[in-house]
Amino acid sequence: MLIDLATDIKRRCLTDGSTTPSACARLIMVGHKEVNMLPDITKRHSRRLWVVSTTVLLILVCSVVYYVSRPLDMNVIALTKNTAPGRTATIVVQGEPHTTYSISVHYRSGPSKAAGLYPKTSDASGRVSWSWMVGTRTTKGQWAIVINRGLRTFKTSFSIR
DSSP states (O other): HHHHHHHHHHHHHHHSSSOSSSHHHHHIIOOOGGGGGGHHHHHHHHHHHHHHHOOOHHHHHHHHHHHSSSSSOOOOEEOOEEEEEEEESEEEOOSTTTTTTEEEEEEEEOOOOOOTOEEEEOTTTEEEEEEEETTTTTEEEEEEEEEEEEEEEEEEEEEEE
């Protein structure tokens, strides 16, 4: 379309006797009827730019949601599967090396506030461990252990008998 416009202007400049550059420039700026098409072309390009940028943004958002929603890749090396109130529970996991993880243990009464349940950084092999004292009044049952790295989580459980 732009090539047709340029060809048409060139044809008019050469055939109507206006061979001077200034006369052709006037024709291009004010005298040619199709010059008004340029705003439509600009609108079309801005619409296309909006569609492309929106698509890229959507792909980025989906990638982040996918990454965050994936479970944390961890292996349980050791876990106190069954314990009793007043005793110590321990979990050892292997994740990524030199990474900070946080832990929470959830009982019927809510998250535990036991000493030892604080964020820790894994060693060079990716191992990290936590030990905590189970409260003497903790209810019997199966309870959740949740390990976090940022927004990603790993869940397991243990029993109080």
